[in-house]
Amino acid sequence: MIENLEVDELVIGAGLCGLMYGISAVTEGSSVAISEAHHKVGGYATNFYRNKRKFVFDCSQHKVSGLKENVGNLWNTLKRLELQSLLDEFELHEEIGTVVYKNQFIKLPSEPEDIKKTLITHFPDELAGIEKLFQDIESHGYQHYMFFRKLMNEYTINRDILRESRGLSKITARDYFQSIFKGPDIVEVLSPIAIYSGSISNEVNAFYFLHCLYAMFYGGPAFMKGTGQRISDLLLKEFVDRGGILLKKNQVHEMEDMGDHMLVTTRKNTVKTKRVIATCPPEDVVRMLKKDEKSQEFKEVLENFTVGWGHFCVFAVLSVPPDELGISSPEYLLVSDTGDDFTEEDFENDRYYDLFTLSVSNYHRVDPEGGYILQFIVLDHGDRWFHLSEEEYNQRKDKIQEKLIKRVLKTFPQIEDKLIYTESSTPKTNYKFTLATKGSAFAYKMLPKTNLGLLSNFPNDKVKLVSTWSGGPGYETAMCFGFTQGKLLNMEKTQNI
Incomplete structure (x- = not known):
């Protein structure tokens, strides 16, 4: 009726x-x-x-950004709606996560000055570029981040900064990094952070990526407790x-x-x-x-506009808490030796599953009631899934799950005999829950000039x-x-x- x-x-x-x-x-x-x-x-x-x-x-x-008191947009929003009790559902963490690149484990703290010190320690020859990066985050990234406050007439755009920002919006984050840094290694360590906005560094525009870095470095990175x-x-x-x-x-x-x-x-x-x-x-x-x-x-x-990435996710249930296996960081970003700079051919032959940043999240770290779970996420696209028959879909799903688990085991071999259950989701799964076009998890791609x-x-x-x-x-x-x-x-x- x-x-x-x-x-x-x-x-x-x-x-x-x-x-x-x-x-x-x-x-x-x-x-x-x-x-x-x-x-x-x-x-x-x-x-x-x-x-x-x-x-x-x-x-x-x-992972959620913007929860630092008096700084983060989300903290400000919850306060205005008198939803401060929701802040108890998140945990501000002392680190953003750990980037794993060429067998190095580079832990990124949660405070910007500490992040800067960490980068300088690992890449002392890149001091000038690191200083430039943080200057740009604090100017261009901050101004982009203040978009919501501008809508509320609480922030006035700095026109001088805006002119340069427009130039940054026309190039990729990778182009930007390569213009300020001498070598490739620091580029590959910073690029994985793009995964939090559903991006990769050779696609996302530099202006938007600086916004993402501001949100993560300054806005207050947090994790849901449940x-x-x-x-x-x-x-x-x-x-x-x-x-x-x-x-x-x-x-x-x-x-x-x-x-x-x-x-x-x-x-x-x-x-x-x-x-x-x-x-x-x-x-x-x-x-x-x-x-x-x-x-x-x-x-x-x-x-x-171009429909953005979805993701392929493996949920790996362990028989013991991940901390007991030495997996203590809330999240690890596994980076291939060549980084996430990929070609159309890499996409067509599925090599991008080996190249793209693979996030390993200590999923129920704050609240293990749902099981001892590690979550492996890599960006993926509906174009690789929606045309398949049911049999082809299941075969491909099993194949990609096995590929990602093998990638994780290269870094964390100690979990192999502790795996008791695995489950995967694809962009097609995402569509089932959200009806988002092509199973996109991140809406439109923030490409240059978008x-x-x-x-x-x-x-x-x-x-x-x-x-x-x-x-x-x-x-x-x-x-x-x-x-x-x-x-x-x-x-x-x-x-x-």
């Missing part, structure tokens, strides 16, 4: 961005419903169980407690502009709303508005694109962008009354 519903705003997608938008909007006094296709909320911050619910696996990594699902469920409770409505297992099929409102048809409801907030891929928004000619023309704008600002000009003013697709990848971005847009759009509505 189709039920009618009328709200001020309908949010498509109950991921972290959608939930934060909903909390922000209802706090500003709007009536808000969130339509979620899945049977649980969270998007990538979602978990699943195996072995009779004995093991808990998340769809994504546990699962991403717990964070999602707590946000959902807050949204509902403040008056929000969740429409679960209720995918949006079609939207139509009726002049003074939008009429949205979902699996279970017909929703009349003044505005639709789309946290789903923009391509899906255009498809839902198939009767809107102007929206169809937006397809040309979307051709400016301008997400183009997505703010959607031709239908009753539809707003509010997501990592339009704001940039990552948990911190998703939550901060959701909050910021929820506050600004609803303040705007109040002022227009």
Whole structure:
């Protein structure tokens, strides 16, 4: 039975961005419903169980930036929404992680000055380049990071810095590193950090990468104490407690502009709303508005963007705590001797699984209730998976899992006889949980000259694109962008009354 519903705003997608938008909007006094296709909320911050619910696996990594008090954007966002209790769900760690390169274990501390000292210790001949890097992080990276504060009129752009920043946005991070450093080794040690934004150094633009370095080095790197699902469920409770409505297992099929409102048809409801907030891929928004000619023309704008990487993830359950096996860092980034500089041929012949940074995360380190789990993650792409038959898919999945486990065992041979269970997820798995285009875990690629600002000009003013697709990848971005847009759009509505 189709039920009618009328709200001020309908949010498509109950991921972290959608939930934060909903909390922000209802706090500003709007009536808000969130339509979620899945049977649980969270998007990538979602978990699943195996072995009779004995093991808990998340769809994504546990690392989050922006939680340093009075500095991080996420800390600031949670405080403004009076969600300080959520800060207890994260642990600020004394180190970002350990980069493993050419048999060296380079531990990166969590404080910027300590990171700088570590780099100088390992690469004394690169002192000038290291100083230049940190100057650029503190200027260009900081200014990019302050984007959300700028939206709130709390930060004024430094135009002098901006001119140089535009130049950095036109080159890759690898090009930038090679311009400031003498040798290749320090480039390969810094490049793996791009994995946290779903990037690789020979693709991501340097300006955005400096933003990522600021977020990680200065904003406060932290790890979830439990699962991403717990964070999602707590946000959902807050949204509902403040008056929000969740429409679960209720995918949006079609939207139509009726002049003074939008009429949205979902699996279970017909929703009349003044505005639709789309946290789903923009391509899906255009498809839902198939009767809107102007929206169809937006397809040309979307051709400016490239769908980003997903990931292949191996969940390796151990019989003993990883710490007992000498795996004490919260995360290791395994770097091939040649780094992540890859070619199209490497992609086509699957050699990129050997080249790309492989993250080894001590997954339930803070909360081992879900099992003693190591998570192996490498960036991957839906183009390698979605066309396969079921038999081909399973064969490929087993092959890649074996390949990644072998890579890990070269560095950590001590875990081999302690493995008691393995499970893998692919970009196709990601799609199942999120419906993200091609199973992308990081929205659009932040390539040189990529301008997400183009997505703010959607031709239908009753539809707003509010997501990592339009704001940039990552948990911190998703939550901060959701909050910021929820506050600004609803303040705007109040002022227009």
